[in-house]
Amino acid sequence: xxxxxxxxxxxxxxxxxxxxxxxxxxxxxxxxxxxxxxxxxxxxxxxxxxxxxxxxxxxxxxxxxxxxxxxxxxxxxxxxxxxxxxxxxxxxxxxxxxxxxxxxxxxxxxxxxxxxxxxxxxxxxxxxxxxxxxxxxxxxxxxxxxxxxxxxxxxxxxxxxxxxxxxxxxxxxxxxxxxxxxxxxxxxxxxxxxxxxxxxxxxxxxxxxxxxxxxxxxxxxxxxxxxxxxxxxxxxx
Amino acid sequence: xxxxxxxxxxxxxxxxxxxxxxxxxxxxxxxxxxxxxxxxxxxxxxxxxxxxxxxxxxxxxxxxxxxxxxxxxxxxxxxxxxxxxxxxxxxxxxxxxxxxxxxxxxxxxxxxxxxxxxxxxxxxxxxxxxxxxxxxxxxxxxxxxxxxxxxxxxxxxxxxxxxxxxxxxxxxxxxxxxxxxxxxxxxxxxxxxxxxxxxxxxxxxxxxxxxxxxxxxxxxxxxxxxxxxxxxxxxxxxxxxxxxxxxxxxxxxxxxxxxxxxxxxxxxxxxxxxxxxxxxxxxxxxxxxxxxxx
Numbered sequence: 001x002x003x004x005x006x007x008x009x010x011x012x013x014x015x016x017x018x019x020x021x022x023x024x025x026x027x028x029x030x031x032x033x034x035x036x037x038x039x040x041x042x043x044x045x046x047x048x049x050x051x052x053x054x055x056x057x058x059x060x061x062x063x064x065x066x067x068x069x070x071x072x073x074x075x076x077x078x079x080x081x082x083x084x085x086x087x088x089x090x091x092x093x094x095x096x097x098x099x100x101x102x103x104x105x106x107x108x109x110x111x112x113x114x115x116x117x118x119x120x121x122x123x124x125x126x127x128x129x130x131x132x133x134x135x136x137x138x139x140x141x142x143x144x145x146x147x148x149x150x151x152x153x154x155x156x157x158x159x160x161x162x163x164x165x166x167x168x169x170x171x172x173x174x175x176x177x178x179x180x181x182x183x184x185x186x187x188x189x190x191x192x193x194x195x196x197x198x199x200x201x202x203x204x205x206x207x208x209x210x211x212x213x214x215x216x217x218x219x220x221x222x223x224x225x226x227x228x229x230x231x232x233x234x235x236x237x
Numbered sequence: 238x239x240x241x242x243x244x245x246x247x248x249x250x251x252x253x254x255x256x257x258x259x260x261x262x263x264x265x266x267x268x269x270x271x272x273x274x275x276x277x278x279x280x281x282x283x284x285x286x287x288x289x290x291x292x293x294x295x296x297x298x299x300x301x302x303x304x305x306x307x308x309x310x311x312x313x314x315x316x317x318x319x320x321x322x323x324x325x326x327x328x329x330x331x332x333x334x335x336x337x338x339x340x341x342x343x344x345x346x347x348x349x350x351x352x353x354x355x356x357x358x359x360x361x362x363x364x365x366x367x368x369x370x371x372x373x374x375x376x377x378x379x380x381x382x383x384x385x386x387x388x389x390x391x392x393x394x395x396x397x398x399x400x401x402x403x404x405x406x407x408x409x410x411x412x413x414x415x416x417x418x419x420x421x422x423x424x425x426x427x428x429x430x431x432x433x434x435x436x437x438x439x440x441x442x443x444x445x446x447x448x449x450x451x452x453x454x455x456x457x458x459x460x461x462x463x464x465x466x467x468x469x470x471x472x473x474x475x476x477x478x479x480x481x482x483x484x485x486x487x488x489x490x491x492x493x494x495x496x497x498x499x500x501x502x503x504x505x506x507x508x509x510x511x512x513x514x515x516x517x518x519x520x521x522x523x524x525x526x527x528x529x530x531x
Contacts, residue, residue, distance in 0.1 A: 049444065079446035089441050105243065106447045151445070 001027055002048070002159070002190070007057035009043050009214075017043035019214040020057070025192065027158070030185040032201040033194045035211035041194045044211070045163045048192070049083060050074050062158065079107055082152030082189075086164035088144040090136040096123065096147050097132040103151045122150045126180060142173030149180055159190040166200060174200055240451065247455035248462060251431040259463060262427040266467030266516070267474060269416040270509050274475040276412050277508065280405045282495050287398050294323070294369070296376065297389040298362040304384055309360035312384050316362055319378050321371045326363040333358040359386060369398060417512050424463055424520030428456050432524055439528050452528075457521040464517030468509040475505060 002025040009018040018040045025031050035041050046052040047059055050066050059066040062080075069077060090099050100119045104110050110118070123129045126146040136144050145165060152160055162181060166174035178193075178200065185191045195201060201208055210218030252259045298316065300309055306329060313327040328336070334356055338348050351357075366375055376390045432439065442452050479498045486493050 075443075075446045075448040075451075077446075078444065083444050089437070089444070091438055091441065103445045105240075106442065106445050106451060108240065155446075 001025065001060070001062065002192070003058075003060040005058040005060070007047070007059055008055050009040075009047060009052065010055040017214050018047070018054075021211075021214070021216055023209060023216060023219075025190060027190055028185070028188055030182065030191045030204075030206040031193070032204075032206060032208045033192060033211065034196060034198065034201060034208055036196060038213070039211040040214040041196075041211060042163070043214075045161055045194055048159075048161055049081065050077060079155050080157050080159070082149075082155070082157040082160040084145065084148050084152050084160065084162040084165045086167035088136070088141075088148045088168075090144060090147055090151075092136055095133050095135055096128060096139070099136070099147055100150045100154055103154050107155055118154060119150075122154050125183075126150045140173070141169050142176050145169060145173070145177050146180065149177070149184075153184060153189070157189070159192065160184055162191070162193045164195055165193065166195065166197060171200075175203075178204060240454070244451075244454035244458055248458035251435065251455060251459050252462065254434060255427065255430050258427050258430050259459075262423050262463050263466050263470065265423045266420050266463065266513060267471045269420045270467060270471035270512065271474050271478070273413050273416045273512065274471060274505055274509065275478060276409055277505070278475070278479060278496075278501060280409045281501060282493075283405055284402060285496060286494055287402060294365055294367075295391075296364040296366065296372070296379065298364060298379055298385055299387040299389075300360040300362070301384050301386050302359045304360055306360075308384060309362075312382055313362050315382055316364055316379060319375060321366050321368055321375045323365045323367045325365070328361040328363065330356045330358050330360055333361055413512070417516060420467075420512065420516040421520045421523075424460055424516050425524050427463065428460055428521045428524035431459060432456060432528055436528060453522065453525050456525055457518055460517035460521030460524075461514060462517075464513035464515075465510070468506075468513040471513075472502075472506055472509055476502075 002023075004021045004023040007018055007021045008016065010016050021040070021044075033041050033044060043052065047054055047066070048061070050069060054067045057067075061077075064077070066077075091102065094102065097119055100122055101115055104115055104118060120129060120132065123132055126149055128143060128146055128150065131139060131143065136147065139147065145168075149165075160181065165177050165181070169177065174197075181191050181193060182204065193201075205222045207222055208218070208220040209216065210220075298312075300312060304312075309327055309329070313325055316322060317325045331353065334348065334351065337358070338345050341347075364375070364379070366372055372390060376388055379385060379388050439452055476498055479501075483495055483498070486495055
């Protein structure tokens with residue numbers, strides 16, 4: 001569970017990016033964080049990744065107070081969070097396989113045959129098994145984002161944070177990526193998608209949290225649609 | 238093991254990527270180490286030659302003429318018990334006369350008529366002391382002993398030798414510190430370039446959850462590699478220079494004694510590896526700076 005309790009983030013130059021934010025995200029939820037530029041979305045992501053520290057309040061994730069977490073504990077914490085960025089952030093000189101394997105190697109404790117099996121099964125899930133030996137430059141934007149997604153989930157994180165994951169993609173590829181995120185959510189992962197694409201968010205029947213000027217201005221819960229089947233429920237298709 | 242191989246691979250890739258800068262770093266490191274090494278070898282050899290002038294550590298104490306052997310032995314024991322005294326040798330009037338005869342072998346007949354009662358010499362004590370900088374205290378203490386007539390301590394020469402040795406040591410330390418700082422700056426800049434060219438990768442690593450050690454290891458290894466290469470090349474260079482110097486000294490300055498290179502080699506290797514590894518490791522860690530902050 002993620003819980004922001006009266007969280008304020010003030011940068012050294014005085015700008016208040018988040019102002020007394022209260023928000024609770026339960027385990028296994030799928031949440032869109034929406035807002036215009038300067039709404040505080042990016043700061044929220046940075047706080048969740050413990051890239052920035054909160055100024056006031058408390059931020060709890062799975063019983064851990066991020067505000068009081070020691071720097072030496074941060075790497076281990078981040079291994080439990082899968083992160084996906086708008087610009088993919090792949091290693092350009094590594095193949096698709098190596099990019100995904102790298103996240104596993106950082107954690108360690110995996111022998112080479114297990115590593116290969118886990119990476120290939122992850123690439124199968126995101127539909128890139130055939131492109132394991134390609135380099136990022138040889139892939140489309142959607143494929144690169146799928147590699148980033150595979151890398152984000154290979155260590156079996158409990159939460160996936162996607163920061164504008166479809167920002168660089170066309171509508172069709174955006175749908176692909178969002179469908180994959182929904183699929184991850186169905187595997188029990190908590191998924192937080194930060195986006196400013198209103199239309200895209202509305203296509204999926206999920207919770208939408210709206211920020212403006214660092215404050216919470218809306219929290220729309222998904223409508224219950226009994227007619228939707230288990231297979232395609234919530235993926236907007 | 239796998240992590241070590243990963244780190245080694247990444248450090249080799251980093252050096253290959255910044256090949257020219259790595260080469261320049263090694264070159265500057267070698268130059269600095271050769272300067273430090275040459276100066277330390279010169280300093281060692283000056284010390285060696287100064288130490289051979291044993292007279293500098295000697296005081297001659299002349300006793301009153303009327304003292305007999307027993308009284309002289311008593312004063313000898315008193316002097317031997319003083320601080321900073323390494324050893325004493327009592328030279329009796331008779332032995333002194335024999336020494337004088339030996340100093341003037343062509344005129345020994347002049348001394349033939351001098352018998353024990355006519356001996357114009359007094360008892361003499363030769364004092365060997367330990368530390369030059371405390372010799373004035375010793376000189377003062379000996380002069381206060383009853384029965385001592387005169388003390389020849391050559392304080393001026395001892396003081397000059399002492400200050401020369403101290404001066405050389407001081408310059409050597411400053412020179413070593415200066416060269417180490419230069420080496421460190423060069424290595425810092427080399428690793429900084431390497432870090433800069435891989436800053437995106439480092440950011441990704443941090444987000445994935447790589448520890449500081451995991452991120453820093455390839456860069457520290459890179460710094461160590463530069464250091465080890467620099468130390469080895471500098472050692473070989475120093476050996477060539479020293480051989481040439483020995484040849485020159487034995488030809489033109491036969492009175493100067495030099496250590497054999499093999500006697501100084503272990504110490505030199507330790508100094509070279511110490512300086513270069515220290516600079517390599519510290520330089521790498523400083524270069525990484527905020528990049529490895531979580």
